[in-house]
Amino acid sequence: MSATVAAPAGELSAKDIRLVIGASSLGTVFEWYDFFIYGTLAAIIGRTFFPTGDPTVELLLSLAGFAIGFGFRPLGAVLFGYLGDKLGRKYTFLVTITLMGLATAAIGFVPSEASIGFAAPVIIIFLRVLQGLALGGEYGGAAIYVSEHAPPGKRGFYTSFIQASVAGGFILSLAVVLGTRAIVGEEAWQAWGWRLPFVFSLLLLAISLWMRLKLSESPVFAAMKAAGTTSANPLKESFTYPGNKKRILVALFGVAAGLTVIWYTAMFGALFFLTGPMKVDPRTAEMLVGIGAASGLIWFVLFGWLSDKAGRKWPIVIGYGLTLVLLFPLFKLMGFAAADAANLNIPLILLAVLGLSALSGMTYGPVAALLTEMFPARIRYSSMSIPYHIGTGYFGGFLPLISQSLVARTGDAYAGLWYTWGVVLLALIVSLWGLPNTDPQLDMDAG
DSSP states (O other), X not given: OOOOOOOGGGGSOHHHHHHHHHHHHHHHHHHHHHHHHHHHTHHHHHHHHSOOSOHHHHXXXXXXHHHHHHHTHHHHHHHHHXXXXXXXXXXXXXXXXXXXHHHHHHHTTOOOHHHHTTHHHHHHHHHXXXXXXXXXXXXXXXXXXXXXXXXXXXXXXXXXXXXXHHXXXXXXXXXXXXXXHHHHOHHHHHHTGGGHHHHTHHHHHHHHHHHHTTOOOOHHHHHHHHHTOSOSOHHHHHTTSTTHHHHHXXXXXXXXXXXXXXXXXXXXXXXXXHHTTTOOOHHHXXXXXXXXHHHTHHHHHHHHHHHHHHOSHHHHHHHHHHHHHHHHHHHHHHHHHTSSTTSOOHXXXXXXXXXXXXXXXXXXXXXHHHHHHHSOGGGHHHHHHHHHHHIIIIIITTHHHHHHHHHHHHOOTTTTHHHHHHHHHHHHHHHHHHOOOOOTTSOOOOO
C-alpha cells in the first residue's frame, strides 16, 4: 500500500461504530434478501414465468435467470466501483440498495407467462439484470465503508458482520417464505402468495435507507477528497497501478471464486440436494437449512476476529483445504440422514449444514478486511469490486445451474459437488501462491 495516514476511526464513539456496522450490515442483509428470494422460490418462478410442463426444465430455466443476474454483477462493480472511488462510498451504496429494492419489488407484480406470454420472462430477466447491477456495487461499498471506519487490529472483527449479513439475507429470505406460506395457506401461496416476499422488500428498503441516511462519508475518502488525491480514472488505474494486476488476479481466482462456491454449496446446494434427490418436503428443507445457517453465523464473526490475530491468509487457506477433505463426507452424511424422507434424522442434517457453514465462515469471514487491505484507497472500490463480483458472479452465480445440470445429466445426487471441489482446488493453489498475509495492524491509507 502507499504511505499511510491514520484514519480517525479510533475517535468514533461506541455508538457511532455500532451505527456504522449496523447500518452497513442491515443494508447488506436486505440487499441479499432481495437477491436470494429469487433463488429460494426458483421452482415457483420456473413454472410461472418459464412454463414447459417439465418441472426439471422449468427449474433449470429459472436458475438460468438466477445466473444471469450474477452475470451482470461485474458490470455493476465497474459502474458503481467507479462512482464509489470518484464520488464517495456513502452515496454510491445508497443508490445500489434503492435500485435493488425497487427491482425486487417489481418481480412481485409481473404477470405470469399465461397472462402476457413471452413478455413475462423477458421482464423477469430484465429485473434480474438490474438486481445484478445493484449487487455489483453494494458489497464493496458496505465492506469498504466499515473497514475505513475500523481501527487497526479490529477490521476483521468489524467487517465479519458484513460477511455474516450475506448469510443473514439468505436466512431472512427463508424466514419470510415460511412465514408468508403459513399465514396465507398453501392454496393461496401457490396462486399468488409467493409474490408477497418480493413486495416485502419495499419495507426493507425503507428501513435500510432510513439507517444509511444517518451515516457520514468514510473518513478515508473524506481525507482523500480534502487532499485532492482521489483517482481521476479509478477503472483505468485499477489495471495500471503498480502490482495491482496480480492483486486483482489473486482476488479473483484465489479469494472470490473459492469462498463463493463454498458458500453457495453450503446454502443453495444443501437446499436443492434435500428438495431434489432426497425428496424432502420443501418447507421442511427450508426450515432445516435456515436453522443450520442461522446457527452457523457465529463462524463468520469468529474467523473474522481470528484473522485480526493470525492474519487474513491462513484461515482462508486452511478452510479451502478442509473443504476439499470434508465436502463429500458432509453431503454423504446429509444424504444418509435424509434417505428416508418420511423419517428424517434431523440432528444429523443440522450437523451437516452446520459443518458446511463452518467451512464457509473460515473462508468468508476474513475476506472483507483482506480485500480492503490489498488495494490502495484511491482505487479500492473499483479494484476490490471487479474481481470479487467476477468471481462471485460467474463461479458462484452459475453454480446452482451447473451443479443441478450435472445431477440431472448423471442421475448422481452428488455429481454437482465436483464443480465446487474443482474451483476450491484452484482457489487453494492460487492462494498459496499469491495471497498476502496482510498485517491487521496497518492503518488504512488515504491515497
